[in-house]
Amino acid sequence: MLVRHGDTEGTRVESVEAVKAKATQFLNQLTEADFQHCFQQWNSRMERCRDRQGEYIEGDKVATVIGCLADGLDNKIEIPYEVIPHFPRSTVQGHVGKLVFGHITGVPVVCMKGRFHYYEGYPLWKCAMPVRVMKLLGVTHLIVTNAAGGLNANYKVGDIMLVNMIGYGDRTRTQAKLFAYFKKNYQSCSRYLKVPGRTTSASGPASPMNEAYDRVLIDEAKRIATQLGLGDSVHEGVYTCLGGPNFETVAELKMLSMLGADTVGMSTVHEVITARHCDLTVLAFSLVTNMCVTSYQAMNNPNHEEVIDVGKMREDVLRMFVENIVRFIQKSKK
Numbered sequence: 001m002l003v004r005h006g007d008t009e010g011t012r013v014e015s016v017e018a019v020k021a022k023a024t025q026f027l028n029q030l031t032e033a034d035f036q037h038c039f040q041q042w043n044s045r046m047e048r049c050r051d052r053q054g055e056y057i058e059g060d061k062v063a064t065v066i067g068c069l070a071d072g073l074d075n076k077i078e079i080p081y082e083v084i085p086h087f088p089r090s091t092v093q094g095h096v097g098k099l100v101f102g103h104i105t106g107v108p109v110v111c112m113k114g115r116f117h118y119y120e121g122y123p124l125w126k127c128a129m130p131v132r133v134m135k136l137l138g139v140t141h142l143i144v145t146n147a148a149g150g151l152n153a154n155y156k157v158g159d160i161m162l163v164n165m166i167g168y169g170d171r172t173r174t175q176a177k178l179f180a181y182f183k184k185n186y187q188s189c190s191r192y193l194k195v196p197g198r199t200t201s202a203s204g205p206a207s208p209m210n211e212a213y214d215r216v217l218i219d220e221a222k223r224i225a226t227q228l229g230l231g232d233s234v235h236e237g238v239y240t241c242l243g244g245p246n247f248e249t250v251a252e253l254k255m256l257s258m259l260g261a262d263t264v265g266m267s268t269v270h271e272v273i274t275a276r277h278c279d280l281t282v283l284a285f286s287l288v289t290n291m292c293v294t295s296y297q298a299m300n301n302p303n304h305e306e307v308i309d310v311g312k313m314r315e316d317v318l319r320m321f322v323e324n325i326v327r328f329i330q331k332s333k334k
């Protein structure tokens with residue numbers, strides 16, 4: 001919910017109607033050109049955005065991209081994507097298509113019920129546009145979730161994998177190679193996103209995407225997992241995004257596996273690139289909804305219904321997990 005949070009006047013929550021009116025008015029001011037401009041001249045644009053934002057939003061917000069969580073928010077306000085000017089529409093089965101504002105343990109959050117995928121026909125910049133909107137609304141942290149196929153043989157259906165594309169000690173050489181491979185893709189991805197290219201020296205540690213996934217949040221999420229008794233089912237690994245909408249072939253999965261990927265899906269990467277570009281702190285995790293089939297003989301192909309079912313099955317765990325993470329973010333800001 002767009003609330004004045006921890007402000008000096010002691011007003012924690014405005015009336016729901018007042019907040020809704022302001023949010024709608026604010027979103028109505030945004031034009032497609034605004035978003036295009038955001039991508040092209042980010043720095044100066046952000047100054048203006050900050051000014052606008054200051055008109056009615058103060059304090060810190062947390063955003064999550066996790067559908068089920070939206071249902072349990074306190075003081076919920078739902079804004080269907082259709083009423084938000086220039087917003088894409090959800091076309092994927094199981095993706096409802098609403099921005100939901102509310103609170104998690106007293107912390108103001110905005111959730112997306114339904115995200116946008118490249119395979120729906122949207123350009124990547126448009127798939128990631130909600131992240132820009134969140135930034136404009138004052139969001140500071142983005143918790144991105146996805147349903148994904150498990151490539152790592154140690155994973156099981158229902159497990160959680162905290163995304164850590166690269167770096168940090170326990171990476172293998174294969175994963176370092178994978179990063180080099182992805183770095184190239186980031187650069188071409190950036191072009192689609194209309195983000196000014198980020199160049200890196202051949203040998204340098206380089207791209208800001210190295211720290212895309214916040215180390216403090218990853219470590220805290222692991223600690224929370226242990227505390228919640230989820231220890232064995234929570235991992236840290238490499239997420240890969242392919243274009244979809246088809247599930248991957250055995251050959252593709254073998255290749256990804258050899259490159260060191262641990263989960264595979266069809267989202268998240270462009271959202272995270274965008275979030276980092278507008279300086280949001282990011283935590284991302286995959287829910288392993290199916291194990292990838294890497295044998296031509298296997299008969300158990302993945303399907304979207306299975307993905308939705310496993311998502312539902314793990315809803316309570318995900319909610320608990322995210323609530324604790326949000327609580328930590330809030331505490332760490334004080």
Ligand SMILES: O=P(O)(O)O[C@H]1O[C@H](CO)[C@@H](O)[C@H]1O
Pocket residue numbers: 092115117145146147148244265266267268303304307
């Ligand atoms: O990445 P999210 O949106 O969680 O969804 C995943 O699940 C769908 C496949 O069933 C694909 O859209 C894939 O990307």
Ligand code: HPA
Pocket residue numbers: 147148149150247248264265266289290291292302307
């Ligand atoms: O196996 C998968 N592949 C791609 N995307 C997915 N989303 C859920 N499972 C999968």
